[in-house]
Amino acid sequence: MAMADWRLEGEWMKNCTCAFGCPCDFNAKPTNGDCQGFVAMRITKGHYNDVSLDGLSFCVTVSFPGALHEGNGQAQPIIDERASAAQREALFNILSGQNAAEGTLFQIVSLIVSKFHDPIFAPITFDFDKEARTARISIPGVLETDVEPIKNPVTGAPHRIRVVMPEGFEHIEGEVASANIRSMGAIKFETRGTHSTLANVVQTPQGVAA
Numbered sequence: 001m002a003m004a005d006w007r008l009e010g011e012w013m014k015n016c017t018c019a020f021g022c023p024c025d026f027n028a029k030p031t032n033g034d035c036q037g038f039v040a041m042r043i044t045k046g047h048y049n050d051v052s053l054d055g056l057s058f059c060v061t062v063s064f065p066g067a068l069h070e071g072n073g074q075a076q077p078i079i080d081e082r083a084s085a086a087q088r089e090a091l092f093n094i095l096s097g098q099n100a101a102e103g104t105l106f107q108i109v110s111l112i113v114s115k116f117h118d119p120i121f122a123p124i125t126f127d128f129d130k131e132a133r134t135a136r137i138s139i140p141g142v143l144e145t146d147v148e149p150i151k152n153p154v155t156g157a158p159h160r161i162r163v164v165m166p167e168g169f170e171h172i173e174g175e176v177a178s179a180n181i182r183s184m185g186a187i188k189f190e191t192r193g194t195h196s197t198l199a200n201v202v203q204t205p206q207g208v209a210a
Contacts, residue, residue, distance in 0.1 A: 003099045003100070003101070003205045004048060004049050004093060004099040004205070005047075005048075005049055005205075006046070006047060006048040006049070006090070006093075006094055006099060006204070006205060007045075007046055007047060007202065007203070007204050007209075008041065008043050008046040008053065008094070008201075008202070008203045008204075009043070009044055009045040009046060009201070009202045009210075010041050010042050010043040010044040010045070010046065010200070010201065011041065011042045011044065011126070011128040011130070011198075011199075011200060011201075012039070012040070012041050012170075012171055012174075012197075012198070012199045012200065012201040013038075013039070013040045013041070013128065013135055013137065013145075013147070013196065013197070013198055013199075014037065014038070014039045014040075014170065014174075014195075014196070014197040014199075015037055015038060015145055015147065015179035015181050015194070015195065015196045015197075016035055016036065016037025016038075016179075016194060016195050017030075017031070017032060017035060017036045017037060017181075017189060017191045017194050017195075018030050018031040018032070018035060018037075018194060018195045019031040019194065019195060020150055020161070020176055020178065020194075020195050021161075021163075021176060021195065022176075022195045022197060024067075024068055025163060025165065025168075025197075029066075029067050030064070030066070030067060030068075033066065034063075034064060034065050034066060035062075035063070035064045035067075035068065036061075036062070036063045036064075036183070036187065036189040036191075037061070037062055037181070037195075038059055038060060038061040038062060038143065038145075038181070038183065039059070039060055039062075039170075040057065040058065040059035040060075040126070040137055041057065041058055041059075041201070042055075042056075042057045042126040042128060043055065043056050043057065043058075048090030048091070048093060048094060049090070051086050051087055051090040052087075053087060053090060053091065055082075056079075056080045056082065056083050056087060056091070057080045057124040057126045058077065058078065058079050058080060058091055058095070058124075059077075059078040059124065059137065059139065059143060060075050060076065060077050060078070060095065060109075061075065061076045061078070061143065061183050061185055061186075061187040062074065062075045062076075062113070062187065063075075063187045063189070064112075068112055069112065070112075071111070071112040071113075071114060072112075072114050073112050073113040073114060073115075074113065074114070074115045074116075074117065074186075074187055075109070075113045075115070075116055075117070075187075076116070076117035076118075076119070076120065076185050076186045076187050077091075077092070077095055077116070077119040077120070078119065078120045078121075078122060078124070078139060078142060078143065078185065079091055079119055079120070079121050079122075080121075080122075080123075080124050081121045081122050081123050081124075082123075083121070088121070092119075094106060095109075096110060097109060097110030097111075098110070099205055100205050100207075101205055101206050101207065103169065103207070104169055104203075104205070104206065104207040104208075105169045105170050105203065105207070105208070106203075108169065117185070117186035117187070118186070120139075120142055120185055122139050122140070122141075122142055123139070123140070124137065124138075124139050125137065125138040125139075128198065130175050130198045130199070130200060131175075132149070133147065133148065133149040133150075133158070133160070133175050133176075133177040133198060134147055134148055134149070134177075135147040135177075135196070135198055141184060142183075142184055142185045143181075143182070143183050143184065143185065144181075144182045144184075145179055145180060145181045145182070146179070146180050147177045147178065147179050147180075147196045147198065148177060148178055149177055149178065150176065150177060150178045151178070160175070161175075161176040162174070162175055162176070163176055163197070168208060169207055169208060170199075170201075170208070171197070171199035171200075171201045171208065172199075172201075172208060172210065173199060174197040174198060174199035175197070175198045175199070176195070176196070176197060177196040177197075177198060178193050178194070178195075178196060179191070179193075179194055179195060179196035180192045180193065181194070
């Protein structure tokens with residue numbers, strides 16, 4: 001069966017409970033043995049077939065009992081309440097992984113998540129400045145997170161780390177920062193001063209294009 005024609009360009013955030021550096025990016029075990037976190041995107045330009053997705057945001061909170069590749073994860077999609085019925089269906093069709101090639105981000109997620117909680121449709125405030133390593137997402141009653149630069153523990157000066165993954169399936173290049181998270185949906189957790197990646201990405205059915 002032919003895959004749908006879709007493309008997502010925009011600002012990408014991945015925040016989790018692991019230490020700075022995200023062991024998953026290095027094929028290592030989660031810092032605390034398990035992992036809770038989320039990925040989120042503000043779509044600056046996007047489409048699914050003839051449905052425009054420009055300007056919408058989405059988030060997916062996740063929880064894994066061990067390393068992500070071991071599976072048995074849980075996930076909950078959170079979709080911008082401004083999305084029309086057609087746009088919601090389009091985003092679900094992308095996030096499902098059914099319209100993505102083998103080995104790409106959304107297809108992999110479909111294999112390692114065994115339980116999908118009911119989606120939430122809510123207002124999403126999404127602030128993002130990759131160069132400054134600052135960001136914020138507010139979804140009242142569901143998710144609150146803020147991102148700031150990692151600080152030098154002696155001087156307090158902002159510290160900069162950039163990770164480049166030429167074969168990355170989530171992003172190619174990202175700024176590493178520090179996140180505070182309070183997740184209040186079906187997947188509940190709270191953390192302070194843990195990992196964040198901020199990136200500009202282009203996702204397609206064939207994987208990361210930029």
